[in-house]
Amino acid sequence: MQQRIIAVIPLAWGQEAAEQALAAARQVAHQQSLACAVLALGPAPAAWLTDMAGAAGAVELVYAVHAALSDGENLQALAEAAAQALDQSGQQLLLLPPGSEGEELGARLAACLSATWLGRCARLDWKADGLEFERACWGGRLTLRLQIETSLAVACLRAGKLQQQPAHANVLEPLIIELGKSLPAMFEIEQSSSGQTLPPVESARIVVSGGRGVNEAGFALLEQLAMKLGGSLGGSLPAVDAGMLPVMRQVGVSGKFVSPDVYLAVGISGTPQHLAGISHDSRIVAINSDPAADIFKVANLGAVVDWEQMLPALLERLPA
Numbered sequence: 001m002q003q004r005i006i007a008v009i010p011l012a013w014g015q016e017a018a019e020q021a022l023a024a025a026r027q028v029a030h031q032q033s034l035a036c037a038v039l040a041l042g043p044a045p046a047a048w049l050t051d052m053a054g055a056a057g058a059v060e061l062v063y064a065v066h067a068a069l070s071d072g073e074n075l076q077a078l079a080e081a082a083a084q085a086l087d088q089s090g091q092q093l094l095l096l097p098p099g100s101e102g103e104e105l106g107a108r109l110a111a112c113l114s115a116t117w118l119g120r121c122a123r124l125d126w127k128a129d130g131l132e133f134e135r136a137c138w139g140g141r142l143t144l145r146l147q148i149e150t151s152l153a154v155a156c157l158r159a160g161k162l163q164q165q166p167a168h169a170n171v172l173e174p175l176i177i178e179l180g181k182s183l184p185a186m187f188e189i190e191q192s193s194s195g196q197t198l199p200p201v202e203s204a205r206i207v208v209s210g211g212r213g214v215n216e217a218g219f220a221l222l223e224q225l226a227m228k229l230g231g232s233l234g235g236s237l238p239a240v241d242a243g244m245l246p247v248m249r250q251v252g253v254s255g256k257f258v259s260p261d262v263y264l265a266v267g268i269s270g271t272p273q274h275l276a277g278i279s280h281d282s283r284i285v286a287i288n289s290d291p292a293a294d295i296f297k298v299a300n301l302g303a304v305v306d307w308e309q310m311l312p313a314l315l316e317r318l319p320a
């Protein structure tokens with residue numbers, strides 16, 4: 001059966017995203033001595049992509065054009081445009097630009113095509129007996145090696161920079177498909193203030209986090225501490241369940257992944273589900289009244305103390 005590796009590229013996402021999707025497609029294609037193809041989505045063809053795809057050794061370039069694809073923000077329109085333009089014969093692997101937008105578009109495209117969504121892959125090989133791929137989980141502490149037999153898969157793969165290979169440069173004659181069907185309009189999003197004054201937890205350099213061992217008064221102190229330190233506030237799932245913290249500040253496997261310089265864990269026991277949300281590179285400082293708490297096994301610095309004693313003393317010593 002014919003095997004095809006296709007980089008799916010929204011033109012509005014720019015040249016860097018295009019390079020990344022092409023680099024991924026070329027890496028997988030190279031392992032199988034296959035050629036890769038490109039499906040570009042936008043309001044009109046772009047000469048820069050024709051040159052880039054040719055220089056990357058792609059053998060086929062299709063532009064799926066529609067006025068609704070001009071800003072690249074309407075992910076459902078992009079997914080449906082790609083699904084309309086794709087010829088689904090043979091075995092196909094579709095690669096999107098890596099990153100959160102590429103992942104969301106990939107998942108939507110897989111749903112439109114009833115294809116298998118492989119998600120964010122760290123490695124991807126197309127072998128005779130199926131696709132083999134690796135995914136990081138538990139914040140990079142574990143690598144999952146997976147294998148799947150499927151004729152249509154969608155994935156994101158970070159393959160580094162696209163190296164120019166003049167020896168393999170192709171002069172491409174793009175095929176232009178004018179999409180006739182209407183594409184879905186963008187959802188209107190009504191924005192209102194959440195009342196949160198602290199920055200998002202996922203981008204903070206210092207995260208002050210509380211768990212089940214802290215009560216509402218304790219969270220008020222943690223918020224003050226976060227503000228004094230110029231950091232942000234996070235917490236464990238039980239703290240969110242108890243209504244002490246909004247869900248957007250939950251750290252862990254089912255919450256946010258954070259990579260601050262310092263993660264201050266107060267009244268948090270250190271379960272794998274919570275630790276999965278903290279980067280290996282972060283320094284963990286733990287405050288817990290139980291000397292046997294698991295958090296001390298991973299903490300760089302720990303204090304066995306009740307938060308009610310520690311937090312007021314800390315706040316007092318910090319400049320206003």
Ligand SMILES: Cc1cc2nc3c(=O)[nH]c(=O)nc-3n(C[C@H](O)[C@H](O)[C@H](O)COP(=O)(O)OP(=O)(O)OC[C@H]3O[C@@H](n4cnc5c(N)ncnc54)[C@H](O)[C@@H]3O)c2cc1C
Pocket residue numbers: 210211212213214235236237238239250251252253254255256266267268269270271273274277287288289290293305306307308
């Ligand atoms: C599928 C699944 C997904 C999950 N996802 C997440 C997730 O994303 N994030 C998450 O956090 N959890 C998650 N959990 C829940 C997880 O298993 C734990 O239940 C949770 O992490 C425990 O939170 P905790 O450390 O705040 O509470 P506990 O484990 O109850 O720990 C409380 C700690 O507070 C200490 N303490 C008590 N009083 C004081 C005091 N006065 N001063 C100082 N220390 C005190 C105690 O010694 C204890 O160590 C998930 C679970 C499942 C099954």
